[in-house]
Amino acid sequence: MRYQTKIDSPIGTLTLVAEDDALTEVRFPNDSHDDDIDMIDVADHAVLQQAADQLGEYFSGARVDFDVPLDPRGTAFQLAAWSALRTIPYGETVSYGEQAKRLGDPGKARAVGAANGRNPLPIIVPCHRVVGANGHLTGFGGGIETKAWLLDHEREVRTREP
Numbered sequence: 721m722r723y724q725t726k727i728d729s730p731i732g733t734l735t736l737v738a739e740d741d742a743l744t745e746v747r748f749p750n751d752s753h754d755d756d757i758d759m760i761d762v763a764d765h766a767v768l769q770q771a772a773d774q775l776g777e778y779f780s781g782a783r784v785d786f787d788v789p790l791d792p793r794g795t796a797f798q799l800a801a802w803s804a805l806r807t808i809p810y811g812e813t814v815s816y817g818e819q820a821k822r823l824g825d826p827g828k829a830r831a832v833g834a835a836n837g838r839n840p841l842p843i844i845v846p847c848h849r850v851v852g853a854n855g856h857l858t859g860f861g862g863g864i865e866t867k868a869w870l871l872d873h874e875r876e877v878r879t880r881e882p
Contacts, residue, residue, distance in 0.1 A: 742791035801835035811878035
């Protein structure tokens with residue numbers, strides 16, 4: 721079974737999707753899916769509650785890493801690209817070329833961009849931390865404004881005094 725819940729956030733209402741014991745998707749407000757009818761709306765699913773709590777902590781500036789169980793679905797290359805995203809430090813960015821280089825093939829920057837664009841777990845798997853070679857913000861499922869907000873938020877949290 722697939723379960724979903726919605727949470728309010730500074731970037732709009734996010735839809736969290738889980739299967740039995742892992743989070744499978746984080747959907748932005750502008751995401752549309754035809755498979756919603758197959759999901760059960762719940763507020764007390766353990767994984768969804770854990771994800772909601774951790775995202776709330778992230779947005780409040782109290783969390784920089786996530787440890788909710790994840791189960792993204794994708795090709796072997798997509799899974800490798802998404803795994804590489806999780807190594808980008810909080811509040812920092814890398815280029816698509818750098819991410820491709822970290823995956824072992826600097827010539828696959830466009831393939832990395834395509835894989836990142838299919839990331840089903842944005843924010844938690846931080847595809848917003850990947851930028852164009854010139855440092856400019858490029859494509860993001862939640863919109864460029866949301867990507868800018870997330871990066872600004874992380875930089876602000878990092879610069880706060882302890």
